[in-house]
Amino acid sequence: MLYPAPPPEVPATPLPSLQDIPASPTWNPSSRTPHPGDDAPPPYWLRDSCFNGMRLSLEVINTRPDFFDKKHEGKTVEFKEVVGDMVKTKDGFQMLEVPFKYLIPTRPESARQRVTAFDGPHKGREFKIQHFSQDVCGCSDLKAKSYRRKIDAEIRTKDLVVTRG
Known part of the structure; x- marks a missing residue:
């Protein structure tokens, strides 16, 4: 017969003291560190x-x-x-x-946004996002004569910058 393991006497991750919480973004649930885009190199x-x-x-x-x-x-x-x-x-x-x-x-966050590819084969071209995901966006080329809701290219989200309309 197997017996359950006894609970640990000390939490796996120690909690900070109350005075340390405001000084540490790790323990602050409203903290935005690391900042969005910190993984992006300078442009x-x-x-x-x-x-x-x-x-x-x-x-x-x-x-x-x-x-x-x-x-x-x-x-x-x-x-x-x-x-x-x-x-x-x-x-x-x-x-x-x-x-x-x-x-x-500024990275896109949803469909319908205007974006420009800054890397890859579509570099410098403007698009409208038709299908958004954190990894790849399905985009329609704004200069194409085709139906606007058509996906002309799939571009990595991290290679897109929001374009002001």
């Missing part, structure tokens, strides 16, 4: 001329403590152009030059 692909004039959506991340005193942390900005080692962006009515290392592409 050096913006240097490619195929993105000139496109209204791409970028997020400002990881600016603590040295970039504009965190004033723009977490904001979504619009790509304007690359100027040397900086990316000229627009935050509302304010123009802002941001180093590449503080930017990531």
